[in-house]
Amino acid sequence: MLATYPIAATDHNWISVTLLSALGLALEALQQGNAPPEFKDAISVEHRAEFARGPKFQGLYDAFVAKCQGLTPDECAQVAAALVEQNNLPAVFTSTTSCSSIRGVFPEVHEAAKELFKHAFEKLSAWKAPGSEQTIRATYHRLVDAHLSHGSCPFCGYEPLEAVDPDLVDPDLDHYLAISIYPFAGVNLRNLTAMGANCNRSYKGAQDILLDQHNQRVDCFDPYGNEQVTLSLAGTAILSDGGEGPAWAITFDPDVKSRNWRRIFELETRLRSSVLARQYKKWLQHCITYAQANGIDVSTKDGALEAVGKFKKTCAFETFPTIGLLKTSFFDLIESALNDPVGGERMHNFLVKAA
Known part of the structure; x- marks a missing residue:
């Protein structure tokens, strides 16, 4: 990293926290042989109204639960472990910390999770940060822009990022841990980084930041840490x-x-x-x-x-x-x-x- 991001930009992470808690409750119930809670009951009271205004969440949650209902309790425990590991940030940036993907083991569950968190990711540009007239994504961009006073992409150091302006398109918001591999971290602000379009689309793409060219785990930089190159x-x-x-x-x-x-x-x-x-x-x-x-x-x-x-x-x-x-x-x-x-x-x- 040629620059790092401000940790304050991750403060409004309630969409991720709320969804992960709901899925955790569903998986816990399945492990115990019980029926998972309805979506509205799995969502914390504090944010139930927001998720009720996004009716698609109900169907995506139900689809995820349906795929998990075909698993054994031990298999549900594997999914629950992946959910926790994929959000164990920044610990997973150390090669000795497990960060499992269920893409190859439970592909249908993986796809259901990916669709749910892709939809949640869209809500970062629609739902407001608490006490603010700005969306979560706009608030994030404002804090990052103020921190990166030079206005360049921290991953290459010379591609400019668009400034904060309602008439401009916000910079790409990259999934540092790719959502196609680690979907449970798909809306976790600690896993999202403002990135130059060229860096994101032409180079990073869906590559696994945790693996080298030989598919071996390696230590990698924490975008919100203090270490710079x-x-x-x-x-x-x-x-x-x-x-x-x-x-x-x-x-x-x-x-x-x-x-x-x-x-x-x-x-x-x-x-x-x-x-x-x-x-x-x-x-x-x-x-x-x-x-x-x-x-x-x-x-x-x-x-x-x-x-x-x-x-x-x-x-x-x-x-x-x-x-x-x-x-x-x-x-x-x-x-x-x-x-x-x-x-x-x-x-x-x-x-x-x-x-």
Whole structure:
């Protein structure tokens, strides 16, 4: 994660809590050999009126219960365990914590749960947060937007998220644990993340964030935690032997824990191709323009060092911090190469040529 989300955005989680409680009561009754409660009786009194205004819930609940009635008590216990595990957030982001899916074991129950929580997910855009004139989703978006002051997707760091405006479409709200695999977490705000459309639709999709390419459990980032990845271009050869531009090397810290996230979002390829390879020549030209505007003569190596050193300080003011970090690291490498007694002249010639 290149940024994290504010935990306050998950406060209005009553749709998820209420539904999970209702399904838990139904599964408990079935395990004991009793008839499950009617939907209206399974819903807490506090939120019964809201769910009564969504008449489709009754049929979806009944469909889920009907599929579970064909299970043995032990099988119902498995479903109940999956319900709890899929909402054991953030513990499930640790590879040693169980998070079972019933998709392959009880496919009909799984499909019934998925349909129920897909419908509940739609209600985030329709039902209001308590004491507010805004919907739950709008309230969530407002809190996330205020927290992500740079306005970029935390998963790639350079795709902009739409601002809070009634005339704009809210950013995609991604199921971090995919609803197609873990439907019981389908409306849990702790499992939802505002995400750039490209990251969500072209890369993340329905991939299982908990598994690597070998279908093995791995530790992954908690979107609402405190851990963030830092980037650098250490190891990049600005003047590569091939003469076709820099040979980019992007370093991520932490490395191991970030690998699966980088794989799913194809982050290294995207940053290398869509940011670095596309932008570095413009960065060099901007540096030269900056030097000219400030009366710095880059025809001498000392002048080039002065220009790079001063221009580098402006990189932190890039709109998107990820681009600012890469840009700063790029000019760190140039500055280091200019100071190199062996390769300094070659780097100076490269920089002057960019002018």
